[in-house]
Amino acid sequence: MTNPTDAPAPIYADPSRVPWEGIIMLVLIGVLLVIVGFAIRLNPLIVVTVAGIVTALLGGMNPAQILDSFGTGFASSRSVTIFVAVLPVVGIIEFFGLQEQAKVLIGRLAKLTAGRVLIGYLAVRQITAAVGLTSIGGHAQTVRPLVFPMAEGAALRRYGHVPEKISEKIKGHSAGADNVGVFFGEDVFVAVGSILLITTFVDTTYHLHLEPLQLALWAIPTAIAAFLIHGFRLLRLDKQLDKEYREFELTAQKETAGEAK
Amino acid sequence: MINVEAVYWLVGILFVAWASLIAADTNHPRRWGSSAFWGLLGLCFFYSTWVQAGTAPAWILGVAVLVLVVLASTGLLGHGKHRTSTGPEREAYAKRFGNKLFIPALTLPLVTVILVLAAPVLVIGGTPLLDPKNTTLVALAIGAVVAVVVALVILKPKNPATPIFESRRILESIGWAALLPQMLTTLGILFTKAGVGTAVGNLASGLLPKGSLIAGVLVYCIGMFLFTVLMGNGFAAFPIMTAAIGWPVLVEGFHGDPAIVFAIGMLAGFCGTLCTPMAANFNLVPSALLEMKNKYGVITAQVGTAIPLLAVNIALMYFLAFH
Numbered sequence: 355m356t357n358p359t360d361a362p363a364p365i366y367a368d369p370s371r372v373p374w375e376g377i378i379m380l381v382l383i384g385v386l387l388v389i390v391g392f393a394i395r396l397n398p399l400i401v402v403t404v405a406g407i408v409t410a411l412l413g414g415m416n417p418a419q420i421l422d423s424f425g426t427g428f429a430s431s432r433s434v435t436i437f438v439a440v441l442p443v444v445g446i447i448e449f450f451g452l453q454e455q456a457k458v459l460i461g462r463l464a465k466l467t468a469g470r471v472l473i474g475y476l477a478v479r480q481i482t483a484a485v486g487l488t489s490i491g492g493h494a495q496t497v498r499p500l501v502f503p504m505a506e507g508a509a510l511r512r513y514g515h516v517p518e519k520i521s522e523k524i525k526g527h528s529a530g531a532d533n534v535g536v537f538f539g540e541d542v543f544v545a546v547g548s549i550l551l552i553t554t555f556v557d558t559t560y561h562l563h564l565e566p567l568q569l570a571l572w573a574i575p576t577a578i579a580a581f582l583i584h585g586f587r588l589l590r591l592d593k594q595l596d597k598e599y600r601e602f603e604l605t606a607q608k609e610t611a612g613e614a615k
Numbered sequence: 616m617i618n619v620e621a622v623y624w625l626v627g628i629l630f631v632a633w634a635s636l637i638a639a640d641t642n643h644p645r646r647w648g649s650s651a652f653w654g655l656l657g658l659c660f661f662y663s664t665w666v667q668a669g670t671a672p673a674w675i676l677g678v679a680v681l682v683l684v685v686l687a688s689t690g691l692l693g694h695g696k697h698r699t700s701t702g703p704e705r706e707a708y709a710k711r712f713g714n715k716l717f718i719p720a721l722t723l724p725l726v727t728v729i730l731v732l733a734a735p736v737l738v739i740g741g742t743p744l745l746d747p748k749n750t751t752l753v754a755l756a757i758g759a760v761v762a763v764v765v766a767l768v769i770l771k772p773k774n775p776a777t778p779i780f781e782s783r784r785i786l787e788s789i790g791w792a793a794l795l796p797q798m799l800t801t802l803g804i805l806f807t808k809a810g811v812g813t814a815v816g817n818l819a820s821g822l823l824p825k826g827s828l829i830a831g832v833l834v835y836c837i838g839m840f841l842f843t844v845l846m847g848n849g850f851a852a853f854p855i856m857t858a859a860i861g862w863p864v865l866v867e868g869f870h871g872d873p874a875i876v877f878a879i880g881m882l883a884g885f886c887g888t889l890c891t892p893m894a895a896n897f898n899l900v901p902s903a904l905l906e907m908k909n910k911y912g913v914i915t916a917q918v919g920t921a922i923p924l925l926a927v928n929i930a931l932m933y934f935l936a937f938h
Contacts, residue, residue, distance in 0.1 A: 382814050384806060385855065389845050392893055397688040399791055402798045402851075403681065406805040413809025423808065424680045425673030427801030429663035432623050433752055434796040438786065439626055440755075443723060443762040445781025447716050449700050450770050451709030455716050458709065485724045493901035502905055522907055526916030529901035530889075533913070534920055537885045541878070544727060545755050547796040548885075551850050552877045555803050559854075560862055564874055566751040567731050572878040575935070579927040584920045 384409030430558045434550040440486060456482075456490045457500055467512060468505040468524055469592035472531045473585050475501050479535025480581060484542035491536070493529055502528040513599050520598060527591060531584070538580035541573035549573075616742050619749035620664050622756040630657030633783045637695060645693025649787070652686045655679060656794065684798070687791035697784040712770065719766035723758045730754035796850060803854025812858020819859055828869050829933060835860040835876075836883035836929045847893025849884030856880065865936070875936035883928040889921040890914060 384405045391401030410420045444452075456478075463474040475496075482490045491497070505524050509516050516524075540546045544566040553564045634654030637643055659679050665671035686692060700708065709716065730737075730745065731754045737744040745753045763778050774780070786793065806812065819838065824830050835856060842852030861880055865871040888894045892911065902910045909915070 379814075382811065384809070384811055385815075388802075388851055392847050395895075397791070398795055399684045399798055400688045402795070402802045403684045406798075406802045409809045409811060410805050413811075415809070418674060420805075421674040421677035421681075423673075423677070423805055424801060425666055425676030425678075427804045428659060428676055428680045428797060429666040429673065431797045431800035431804075432626070432660060432663055433619075433749070434800055435660075435793065436622065436626060436752055436755065438629060438782075438793065439622070439759040440723065441782035441785050442629070442778035443719050443759060443766050445783075445785055446763065446766045446770060446772065446778040447719055448785070449705075449708075449772070449777055449781045450712055450716060451700070451705035451707075452716050452720070454702075454705045454709035455713065485721060487720050493897075493904050497901060498904045518908070522909060522912055523916070525902070525905040525907050526909075526912035529898075529905065529913040530916040530920070532901070533889060533897050533917060537888060538882070538924075541882060541885075543724065544751050548849065548881050549878075551796055551800055551853065552881055554800050555854050555857070556862075556873065556877060558800075558804060559807050559858070560866075562873055563748060564877070565731075566755075567728070568874040569878040572875045572935070573882060575931050576879060576882045576924070576928055579931075580920070580924055583923050583927070587919055 383412060431551075431554045433554050434547060436550065437545050437547060440545055444487070452487075453490060453495060457496070460496065460500060461504070464504050464507065466508060467592045468508040468595060469527075469588040469590075471505045471508050472501070472527055472591070473588045475528075476531040476535045476581065476584060476588070479532055480539035480577065483536050483539030484577065486540075486543040486545060488536055488540050488546075491532055493532060497528050497532050501531070509595060513595070517602060520595060523591075523595075527588065531588070534580055534584045538573075538577045542570050542577050544570045617745055617753050617757070619746045619752050620667075622749075622752055623660050623664065625756055625760075627657045627660030629779075629782070630654070630660065632779055633786055636780065636783050637787075640695050643693065643695040645691060646695075648686060648691025649693050649695070652683060652692050652791075653786070655683055655686070659683070680798075680801075683794060687794065692791055694787050694790065697780070697787075699781065699784055715769055718769060719762045722765045723755075723762040726758035726761045727751070727754045730757060799848070799850045800854075802851065806854055807858045812855055812862075814859075815855055816859035816863060823860075823864070828937060831860060831864045831869065832929055832933045835865055835880055836925065836932065839880050839884040840887040840925055843884040843887030844891040845893070847888070847891050847895070849881055849888055852884050852887070853877075853881055856884075869937055871932075871936040872938075876932060879928050879932040879936070883925055883932075886921040886925040886928065889917040 387405040387408060388401055391405065392398060407420055410423065415423070460475060460478060463471050466474065479491050502525055505528055506516055506521060509520060509524060541548055549566045549569050552569055553566050556562050556564055630653050634650045634657060637646060637653065638650035640646060643649060659676060662671065662676055666673045666676050731750050734743065734745050734750045734754070766778065767775060819834050823834055838856045838860060839849065839852055842856060843849045846852055857877065857880065861876055865876050866873050888897060892899055892914065898913045899910060902913050
């Protein structure tokens with residue numbers, strides 16, 4: 355077996371082997387395979403594996419080199435899977451009611467307006483994700499049973515009724531607050547897939563040496579920006595709701611006025 | 616010195632322990648498929664040590680990885696029922712322990728950061744205590760172990776193996792997706808070897824005025840965004856755009872600080888995740904869970920944050936990464 359680092363340079367790199375551009379396009383078929391495979395909801399592991407094999411074959415690697423590449427790829431990317439070392443501590447605190455306690459804390463937001471409930475949740479979600487507690491929330495764990503009912507309840511208290519159009523809007527923003535919070539919080543924690551993927555890929559491919567902590571630090575400015583932008587939009591959500599309710603009442607008055615005629 | 620390989624062996628031991636728990640669970644619907652998957656994954660972690668050192672053939676590991684993929688994607692992997700605490704029990708525990716529950720969780724990042732900062736001083740007889748090439752990873756593993764000990768001391772479970780039982784529950788709910796980041800990294804390496812990045816780079820260089828830093832930053836960030844929208848996954852987009860623009864143009868060409876360029880590049884990709892139905896877990900599953908009329912309602916709520924945040928990322932990279 356040859357070591358894959360000794361593999362011949364990809365054939366596209368040799369301009370004498372025409373058609374040069376045709377081969378570049380062939381290699382892009384791998385990207386296309388990933389897009390199509392994910393789009394038709396095949397198991398992502400299969401999609402990724404097949405796309406890798408096809409791309410490698412098109413790039414001029416032989417089956418032995420491809421097997422070698424999967425082996426060395428796995429060995430050198432083990433750091434990405436280190437997140438499982440965090441599972442035992444998360445497991446035991448979940449056993450003793452971590453999620454229930456989080457719900458108690460989030461429940462204290464209940465007296466606010468819809469937008470402010472969601473800002474509070476955004477902050478909780480982002481801060482906990484930044485210390486590695488991504489499992490504290492989620493669409494099934496907190497958004498559906500807790501966050502959306504609280505935000506809708508806030509609108510109900512304020513306006514007396516929640517028409518479907520507004521309920522839809524609150525639903526969308528409840529899930530959105532969760533996503534924005536996790537995405538731009540978890541990158542501040544070092545043991546997260548995206549950070550480890552960057553260091554592993556870059557260290558293996560370019561022989562750099564990046565510390566995960568450095569990358570996590572540089573995720574902080576974006577995390578703050580995400581909170582400010584999304585928080586501002588949630589404050590505006592309250593104003594939008596006020597406005598939409600006024601319009602609702604106006605149309606409702608017109609309708610009843612019309613009936614009276 | 617605590618080497619990073621020791622950390623990988625810890626992870627391997629965890630996988631093997633979880634596999635044995637599953638193998639011993641007679642009520643498990645996919646007892647053998649699941650224990651084979653997690654057990655083999657654990658063994659791969661051990662074997663990789665020698666592959667990495669160049670003392671064992673890599674192709675054997677390659678075959679094992681393909682077996683893992685087959686096990687995971689042919690439905691042989693299942694989800695056991697676990698004895699865990701019930702809802703009312705958990706509420707009672709939460710009342711009893713209150714915010715103390717967060718202490719073990721906070722121990723982990725705290726210990727990690729302290730160890731990383733103290734690493735340069737932690738030298739015994741001329742050798743550093745923590746692997747200097749992988750300080751964060753070693754610190755993190757130590758942090759995880761310390762956090763478990765802290766949890767055991769504070770919570771005093773009847774069975775000291777509770778962390779292992781409970782983490783098996785979480786692992787099984789993650790399922791094959793636990794292997795996906797590693798496979799995506801491997802795909803990235805294969806893509807790079809085959810020249811996909813160069814191919815995208817050639818396509819992009821048509822768009823890219825030579826010598827323009829702002830154009831390079833724009834193409835990298837917007838490219839991350841668009842590829843993430845198409846693939847539903849920033850992890851898959853990262854190797855492609857990095858091989859095309861991030862590394863050759865921004866780091867090698869303009870001498871950008873790699874940590875800043877890559878961290879912010881990935882976050883530009885995350886803005887794409889907020890906008891795409893391809894990221895079904897985040898954007899379509901919740902609209903189904905919340906019984907929304909418009910299944911793209913979550914994306915509609917997020918686009919207004921994603922686009923300005925992408926602009927912020929572009930500005931941050933432009934102003935922070937190049938000196």
